[in-house]
Amino acid sequence: MYLQPARVEHPDRRPGSFCRVPGRIYASLPLAGPSGAAGREVLRGAELALERAGGAELVVLDAAGEDRDARAAANARRAAGDPHALAYLGDFHSSQVMRSAAVLSQAGLLEVTPVATFTGLSGSTLVRLMPDDAAGARAIARWLEEAGVGRLLVVHDHDEGYGIPVGRMCTEAARRRGIDARSRPVWDHDEPMAGDVGAAQAVLYAGVAGSGAVGLWHGLHALDPQLWLLGTEGVAMPRLTRELSASAAARTRFFGAQYAPWGFYGYEAMALILDAIAEGDGDRAAIVRAARSTRDRDSLLGRYSLDADGHTTSTAYGCFAVAGGEVVWESTTAER
Numbered sequence: 094m095y096l097q098p099a100r101v102e103h104p105d106r107r108p109g110s111f112c113r114v115p116g117r118i119y120a121s122l123p124l125a126g127p128s129g130a131a132g133r134e135v136l137r138g139a140e141l142a143l144e145r146a147g148g149a150e151l152v153v154l155d156a157a158g159e160d161r162d163a164r165a166a167a168n169a170r171r172a173a174g175d176p177h178a179l180a181y182l183g184d185f186h187s188s189q190v191m192r193s194a195a196v197l198s199q200a201g202l203l204e205v206t207p208v209a210t211f212t213g214l215s216g217s218t219l220v221r222l223m224p225d226d227a228a229g230a231r232a233i234a235r236w237l238e239e240a241g242v243g244r245l246l247v248v249h250d251h252d253e254g255y256g257i258p259v260g261r262m263c264t265e266a267a268r269r270r271g272i273d274a275r276s277r278p279v280w281d282h283d284e285p286m287a288g289d290v291g292a293a294q295a296v297l298y299a300g301v302a303g304s305g306a307v308g309l310w311h312g313l314h315a316l317d318p319q320l321w322l323l324g325t326e327g328v329a330m331p332r333l334t335r336e337l338s339a340s341a342a343a344r345t346r347f348f349g350a351q352y353a354p355w356g357f358y359g360y361e362a363m364a365l366i367l368d369a370i371a372e373g374d375g376d377r378a379a380i381v382r383a384a385r386s387t388r389d390r391d392s393l394l395g396r397y398s399l400d401a402d403g404h405t406t407s408t409a410y411g412c413f414a415v416a417g418g419e420v421v422w423e424s425t426t427a428e429r
Contacts, residue, residue: 116149116375118366119172121165121183121193123157131355132157132185135207138359139182146367149179156184165189166196173200179380180205180366182359187211188254194219201377203384205366207358210350212258218381220365220403222358222394223350224410226255229325230262232410232426233348234270237295242321246293247276250300259325260299279309287316295321302330307337314341321346335418342415352411352425357393364392 120139123132136153143151154168165184172178173196180203184190187209194216197204205220212225224232237245245267249260260276267274279298280286282305290296296313298306302324310322310333318340326349337345351358365384373379387399397407408428413420 116179116370117152117172117175117177118143118149118363118370119168119175119178119181119183120151120153121156121168121172121181121189122153122185123161124153124155126157128185129157131208134355135185135359135362138354138356138361139363140359141356142360142363142367146364149370156189161186162188162192166192169193169196169204173197173202178202179370179375179377182207182362182366184209187214190214190219190221201381203366203369203377203381205362205384207362208351208355211254212262215402218403220384220387220399222362222365222397222405224405224408225350226259227262227266228408228428229348229350229410230259230266231428232408232412233263233297233323233325234266234272235426235428236346236348236412237267237272238270240295240321242295243272244293244295245272245274246290246296247274248279248296248298248300249276250279250298250303252300255327256300263297263299263325279305282308286312290316290320293320295323297323297325298328299325301327302333306330306333310337310341310345314338314344318344320344323348326350329413329420331418334415334420337415337418342418345415346423347413347415347420349411349413352409352422353394361392361394365390 122136123129156165156168158164172181181197182205184193190206190209198216198218203218207222210223210225212227247260247264250256264274264276313320313322322345324347329347369380369384372383385399385403389396389398397405400406410426412424414423
């Protein structure tokens with residue numbers, strides 16, 4: 094699916110010709126910066142769904158910037174205070190959703206977040222379309238079991254909001270599969286690794302790729318060329334993958350909740366919103382009820398339902414390899 098650059102709507106523009114019902118849908122996404130390309134693809138997918146089905150006026154707000162969490166909160170307040178607002182598509186980052194969900198829940202305004210994965214996200218009007226980090230930990234454990242890995246070392250960064258809890262979830266999920274799993278913080282630059290790696294058959298890094306990621310990967314590969322080098326989605330960065338040797342790349346796998354193009358998530362988020370608006374007949378509370386009562390919905394992302402907390406029941410999770418310095422899709426796993 095080729096996604097054209099997004100058309101950014103002016104927040105105060107008059108409804109376009111495709112608007113057939115009164116009301117507005119707000120989209121809060123990063124349109125610039127490191128996440129700008131992904132945010133624009135999500136937006137274009139949402140626009141395609143709106144243009145195809147018709148619906149409310151789309152108001153697009155940029156949530157990028159060093160103050161991105163504060164901007165998301167401000168965008169949510171703007172939507173919540175608009176008496177014509179029917180729903181909110183966003184935010185992109187989990188830390189942003191934590192801020193916007195509190196505002197939108199209080200206002201009773203439906204929020205559909207297409208791609209946020211933090212396990213602790215909650216809100217009385219929140220719907221999330223990606224499996225959370227706990228589902229990711231279970232997916233990694235399934236892959237390890239299928240790959241015949243019996244001994245695992247989980248290495249996490251020092252981020253209390255991501256690396257530490259995700260590392261813990263991965264360790265616990267592996268143990269539930271009968272895998273001998275240990276965990277520890279990432280090594281300092283001059284700290285020896287061999288004693289900690291020991292007889293592990295795989296090392297999983299949970300966290301974000303920093304400046305030492307390339308050295309870490311090559312150092313582990315030098316210890317044992319047959320060692321699986323695994324990483325959560327925060328590690329699958331070009332600054333790492335482009336520097337990997339061919340042999341290290343062959344033993345590398347990354348795991349992430351995104352297993353379809355970004356635009357698919359934007360399309361489904363908008364399609365769900367439009368269906369909920371139609372069923373709710375323009376009433377905020379009814380729109381929320383319609384969205385969160387979704388069961389066995391067929392979509393571009395496959396069939397899914399929403400649980401009592403508005404979270405997708407889908408457990409589909411992506412496994413990615415490295416080829417030619419690029420991250421490439423290898424397979425999709427689903428819980429069983």
